[in-house]
Amino acid sequence: MVKKTVFVVAAILLGAFVIGAVDGAHPFGDPGAAPMDDYFLANALNDISAENIVTAIVFDYRGFDTIGEAAVLFTALTAVATLLREGRRKP
Template sequence: MKKPVFFIAFIFFLAFMVLAAIGMRPFGEPSISNMDDYFIENAQAETAANNVVTTIVFDYRGFDTLGEGTVLFTAVVGIVALFREVAK
């Protein structure tokens, strides 16, 4: 009873994936490249750093790094709280 449903769902999913694969644009060519071009052209002049990846991570998108630091801090707090009885 359930198997035809799953089979039809699988066919739909497969067709969707194949269509997506056909419609994919070539590797390394984004649809909208305005932001990439802006970063590559202006990052060195605006932030005076050579490493554009670090420039994006620490300057243009600093909230992401703040979140990462908070996640790490929370992980440490969790581990210390978890082992507080054992490691005493």
């Protein structure tokens, strides 16, 4: 019984947090974070002399994303090599 009460209270708390988070989220369809875009456009060329701002964002400002992409590719290669390696026993 105590366990059930704890679970119910936890569920209500979690629901409240989720509703609050959804309510506080950025409105859908509204292009957000315009100050960041303006910062890239205004400062990328002068600060790091990036003629191509897309590449500057991909490899510098948001390089962490690019690490993720490289990791995805590496994981795909590892999976393929694991599944299809030679010397596999016949079923």
